[in-house]
Amino acid sequence: MPVDDVFVAIGDATRRAILDELAERDGQTLFEICTRLTTRHGIGSSRQAISQHLDILARAGLVRAERNGRYKFHYADFRPLRAVVDRWPIPEEKL
Amino acid sequence: MPVDDVFVAIGDATRRAILDELAERDGQTLFEICTRLTTRHGIGSSRQAISQHLDILARAGLVRAERNGRYKFHYADFRPLRAVVDRWPIPEEKL
DNA sequence: TTGACAGGCAAGCTGTAGCTTGCCTATGGT
C-alpha cells in the first residue's frame, strides 16, 4: 500500500531479476517466470518464493496481475520508480 | 564495493532520511546528522546506528566522507542512483 | 596534562525477510 515500499521492493536481487525478465517479455505466468529465472538468471528459488516476491512487487505497484482462466499473467509497471528519480537530484552523466 | 548494493542502501528508511538531510545541507558531521534526524525526521536512533548506516551508504558510493581534524564531514553523491534509472524504462510522467 | 568532544570498534540481542514444506482450490483437457 504505502509507496514507501517501492524502495524495499527493488532492494532484493531476485525481485530485480523478475522485473528484468518482465521488462524483456511482459505478461508472463508464474511458471514461466520461474523457469526463465532458473535458466537465464541462475535463480533456483521455489515457485512459492517467486509468488511471494510477486506479491511484494504488486503491493509496491511495480507489477500488475491479470487472471484469465487458470492462467495469471503478470505485467511490469515501472511508473512507481519515479519515486526514486524524483526524490534526489541525480546527475545526468556518470563522471 | 559492488554497485549492486545501491539498491539495498536506499531500501532502508533511515538511510533515505540521511540522504534527504545531506541533500538539503551537505557536508555535515555525524553528530549534526544525528541531531537533525531526531529533530526534523523523528528518527531517534543512536549515534552508532547512524554511523553504521553511513558506512553502508559509503560502500554503495552514495556518501563520501572527508576527515578534517577531529571532525568528519559527509557529502552525498547521487551518481550511483543512475544504476536505478538506467536499468528499467521509467515512463516520463505518472498517469 | 587533563578533560571534553568527535568518532571508531566489536560483541550481543531481536525482529523479520526470504525461503521451504505441505496441503488445498480451481480450471481445463480427455
Place this chain on the structure above:
DNA sequence: ACCATAGGCAAGCTACAGCTTGCCTGTCAA
C-alpha cells in the same frame, strides 16, 4: 469423471539487518 496443471494459503525455519551497549582512540582547548 478423472487427473494433470496453474496457482493459493499458512505454518515453520534460519540467516541476517538494524540496533544497542560498552569501551577504546584521537583531537583540540584550557
